[in-house]
Amino acid sequence: xxxxxxxxxxxxxxxxxxxxxxxxxxxxxxxxxxxxxxxxxxxxxxxxxxxxxxxxxxxxxxxxxxxxxxxxxxxxxxxxxxxxxxxxxxxxxxxxxxxxxxxxxxxxxxxxxxxxxxxxxxxxxxxxxxxxxxxxxxxxxxxxxxxxxxxxxxxxxxxxxxxxxxxxxxxxxxxxxxxxxxxxxxxxxxxxxxxxxxxxxxxxxxxxxxxxxxxxxxxxxxxxxxxxxxxxxxxxxxxxxx
Amino acid sequence: xxxxxxxxxxxxxxxxxxxxxxxxxxxxxxxxxxxxxxxxxxxxxxxxxxxxxxxxxxxxxxxxxxxxxxxxxxxxxxxxxxxxxxxxxxxxxxxxxxxxxxxxxxxxxxxxxxxxxxxxxxxxxxxxxxxxxxxxxxxxxxxxxxxxxxxxxxxxxxxxxxxxxxxxxxxxxxxxxxxxxxxxxxxxxxxxxxxxxxxxxxxxxxxxxxxxxxxxxxxxxxxxxxxxxxxxxxxxxxxxxxxxxxxxxxxxxxxxxxxxxxxxxxxxxxxxxxxxxxxxxxxxxxxxxxxxxxxxxxxxxxxxxxxxxxxxxxxxxxxxxxxxxxxxxxxxxxxxxxxxxxxxxxxxxxxxxxxxxxxxxxxxxxxxxxxxxxxxxxxxxxxxxxxxxxxxxxxxxxxxxxxxxxxxxxxxxxxx
Ligand SMILES: Nc1ncnc2c1ncn2[C@@H]1O[C@H](COP(=O)(O)OP(=O)(O)OP(=O)(O)O)[C@@H](O)[C@H]1O
Ligand SMILES: [Mg+2]
Numbered sequence: 088x089x090x091x092x093x094x095x096x097x098x099x100x101x102x103x104x105x106x107x108x109x110x111x112x113x114x115x116x117x118x119x120x121x122x123x124x125x126x127x128x129x130x131x132x133x134x135x136x137x138x139x140x141x142x143x144x145x146x147x148x149x150x151x152x153x154x155x156x157x158x159x160x161x162x163x164x165x166x167x168x169x170x171x172x173x174x175x176x177x178x179x180x181x182x183x184x185x186x187x188x189x190x191x192x193x194x195x196x197x198x199x200x201x202x203x204x205x206x207x208x209x210x211x212x213x214x215x216x217x218x219x220x221x222x223x224x225x226x227x228x229x230x231x232x233x234x235x236x237x238x239x240x241x242x243x244x245x246x247x248x249x250x251x252x253x254x255x256x257x258x259x260x261x262x263x264x265x266x267x268x269x270x271x272x273x274x275x276x277x278x279x280x281x282x283x284x285x286x287x288x289x290x291x292x293x294x295x296x297x298x299x300x301x302x303x304x305x306x307x308x309x310x311x312x313x314x315x316x317x318x319x320x321x322x323x324x325x326x327x328x329x
Numbered sequence: 330x331x332x333x334x335x336x337x338x339x340x341x342x343x344x345x346x347x348x349x350x351x352x353x354x355x356x357x358x359x360x361x362x363x364x365x366x367x368x369x370x371x372x373x374x375x376x377x378x379x380x381x382x383x384x385x386x387x388x389x390x391x392x393x394x395x396x397x398x399x400x401x402x403x404x405x406x407x408x409x410x411x412x413x414x415x416x417x418x419x420x421x422x423x424x425x426x427x428x429x430x431x432x433x434x435x436x437x438x439x440x441x442x443x444x445x446x447x448x449x450x451x452x453x454x455x456x457x458x459x460x461x462x463x464x465x466x467x468x469x470x471x472x473x474x475x476x477x478x479x480x481x482x483x484x485x486x487x488x489x490x491x492x493x494x495x496x497x498x499x500x501x502x503x504x505x506x507x508x509x510x511x512x513x514x515x516x517x518x519x520x521x522x523x524x525x526x527x528x529x530x531x532x533x534x535x536x537x538x539x540x541x542x543x544x545x546x547x548x549x550x551x552x553x554x555x556x557x558x559x560x561x562x563x564x565x566x567x568x569x570x571x572x573x574x575x576x577x578x579x580x581x582x583x584x585x586x587x588x589x590x591x592x593x594x595x596x597x598x599x600x601x602x603x604x605x606x607x608x609x610x611x612x613x614x615x616x617x618x619x620x621x622x623x624x625x626x627x628x629x630x631x632x633x634x635x636x637x638x639x640x641x642x643x644x645x646x647x648x649x650x651x652x653x654x655x656x657x658x659x660x661x662x663x664x665x666x667x668x669x670x671x672x673x674x675x676x677x678x679x680x681x682x683x684x685x686x687x688x689x690x691x692x693x694x695x696x697x698x699x700x701x702x703x704x705x706x707x708x709x710x711x712x713x714x715x716x717x718x719x720x721x722x723x724x725x726x727x728x729x730x731x732x733x734x735x736x737x738x739x740x741x742x743x744x745x
Contacts, residue, residue: 146658146738167662174660185655185742189341199659201334246659 091158092253092286093120093143098152100138100309112138113309115152120288122253125280127289127297130306136290137258139306143288144177144256145169157253174203178247180257184239186231192218192242193227199249217245221275237268244275254286255279261296273299332672339673342645343680353641354681356634357721361685361714362692363627365706367620369693373704374616378609387609388428388573389462390581392588392602393566403597410563411588419587426575426583431455431462431568434551438541439511446494450542452485452511454551462570465545470503470522473547477521481549485509485518491542492523509544512554518546569602577604631717634681635725642674642729653733654741667734674726675719682718686711 100113112135120126128136141147142154145161146169154161157176164172178199179185186195196214205213218227221241231239240260247255257276261269273296279285289300297303298317305313343350379387394411396403420427436452459465460472468489477484487495487502496502502520509516526543569584571577581602588600646653653666690706697704 141739144658146742170657170660170662172660173658179658181742185651185658187652187655189345198656202656202660202662202665207334250660 089121089123091119092122092124092156093118094153094155095119095143096153098139098142098149098154100135100142100147101150111150111309113142113149116309116311118304118311120254120286122286123280123284124302125276125287125289125300127291127300127303128306129291129294129297129303130312132292134306135309136306140256140258140288140290143254144179145172170202174199175250176253178249178252178255180240180243180247180255180260182259182262184231184236184243184263186239186242186246188231191228191230192223192234195231195242196245196249199246203250213249214245217248218242220248221245235268236264237271240264240268240272241275244272244279248279248285252285254288256288258290259292260289261291261293269293269296335669335672336676338669339676342673343676349641350677350680353637353677354634354684356630356637357678357681357718358634358685358688360627360629360631360634361682361718362689363623363630365686365689365710365714366692366696367623367627368710369690369704369706370697370700370702371616371620372707372710373693373697373702374700375613376704377702378613387605388571388575388577389605390569390571390577390584390602391566391605392569392584392600394598395601396597397599398597405565405598406596407562409592409596409598410565411567411591412563415563415588415591416567419584422587423580423583426572426580427569428572429458429461429570431459431570432548432564433459433567434548434555434564436511436546436551436555439509441491441507441509441544443495443505443507448491448494448542450491450509450544452509452544452546452551454548454555455545456548458570459545462568464527466525466527468523468525469501470520472522472524473545477547478549481553482547483516483518483550484521484547486522486524486545487520488542488544489523489525491544514554516554571604577606580604581607631721635678635721638674638677638722639725639729641677642670642726643732645673646670646729646733649733650736650741650744653736654738654744657736657738658742663734666736667730670730670733671723671726674730675722678718678722678726679715682715685718686714689714 095116095118098113098116098118099111102110102112104110116139128139130136138147142149143156145156145164148161156172159172161169161172173179186192187198190198193211193214196217197210200210200213215224215227218224221244223238223241223245226234226238226242231242234242240263244255244260247257255276260276261272264272276287276289277299280287287300289296291297301317303313303315303317304311305315394405394409416430416432420430432455434454436454438449438451441448441450455473456478457473457475460467465472465486467486469492470486472486473484476482485507487507492498492500492502495505495507502523505520506517507520509518524545569580571580581604585600585602588602592598592600656666686706690711693706694704
């Protein structure tokens, strides 16, 4: 029996737009994710995927329901505690990369370790290793505006890995990339999943990419409408040989 | 989140907006520079005042008969003068407060003739205490003695310039006779001593014509030569040197009361006694009024500067909302965000403060050299100015930094 890393029960998220007309986005989500799983979340635009991911990533709190992250009940955690959880247990990869524009690739990767209180030498060493892992060593001193989209996303993945998190949350990481670079990014995720046993939750609009993952959740209008185990498909991608 | 990283981050941010940072600093620069300039000037002035006090005697009280009403044509009556007997009993009464009483009587200007040397001099009659009270620095021979006074001897003390003219730098003029013509009569004096003139280079104390050569003779000799004073039974002014532990301001008051008792009620004259300390504090109060004025300007400038820093920090927080969101998503605590922005504000203010201290020191040194005070910028106010500018950074940086720290991570990340 694998360890449950995420357990969600009856998660509701509402927004208050003025007092009377409350806007409920998520209507009671139940979700379990096991350690080492590669999960994809699909669904039409506006269905609440990003909203769900913000809750999964401890960026936001649900309006109702229970959420256990690594067995820890999140409703008891204070804001400072959420910061610590984001820093230690979560690695975010965003569609628009979200790198710090004034910092070099190396400093961007080192940033979560800085907030984690690691020493400068440890940060630099680890950041270099991670840039090596995503094949970005040559660009480690470049700033984000000197990098292509695919390169930025590789730096962002390296940054997500900085504190060796339990879960990587990727919200449409290939959404801003062409098929080829998107493929490259997906290969990196597969490698992290297979070689390092990372739990990865991937939000995507691309059904083909979703099929590459072990399990797909389909959201519609704020509810889970499908939870499907994908057959193992043989990828002709380069990640196995890399 | 360590301090060094925060400083590095802040400098990175400032480098990206150099011009904006400089303009923001301007208020701080002007404020700190004016504080620094005035304190450099002030310390130069007080430094030179206390040096001058050492030279001219900080314990001195000058006492004089002054008209009650300056408009009237008052003249001194014989009974107005303070007699030697009155002075003696005064000195006895306050023996523990008085160290010396200097008496002098000017014979006015005269002409010295000695061989080839012809010089304009001024001749002053003095008592033995004159030397101590006026800090006469004797380099050769001796000063006027009690016996010189008693027998109204024709002896004279000249200054080094005159000595150099008469016998050269290495010569000894004591024992030499010189003739000085004052009040149209020639008198021959024997030189008994040479003194070195003290140069007081302080514009606050204008000691009159410094190029004049002053010679001293016994006061009794001077009074008998001064035909007008033959009938004068005493002195219209003298200088007291108070003892080291005396409160000169209080003793000046006591002195005034003591002599005013002896004055006839109908006299046109009264006694004024003013301590050197009081005169100095009068001179320095002018300075403190000036520095108060400049401090107010500096304060306003620092306030405006601080508000400018706050404004630019608010702009910076808004501009970097997304960045703040990213940092929070990566696990930055609110306190880390807060200290990042506070340190940025502190650094803006500190750099402004450093530029201000530099600029103010230069201005202060220039200003005081223009007024002929030797000066070096004081270290104390420098440190205070730098600490104060950092304080401004903390005070005006706190609100924007706290605003940044309290941003909701999702809203910040969504910010376009
Ligand atoms: N702060 C908010 N206030 C009000 N409504 C919000 C807020 N944030 C999100 N929503 C709404 O929540 C719904 C779900 O948004 P969400 O971003 O989760 O969709 P999504 O599934 O990620 O869509 P996409 O595929 O386009 O990224 C949308 O209708 C959106 O308008
Ligand atoms: Mg979305």
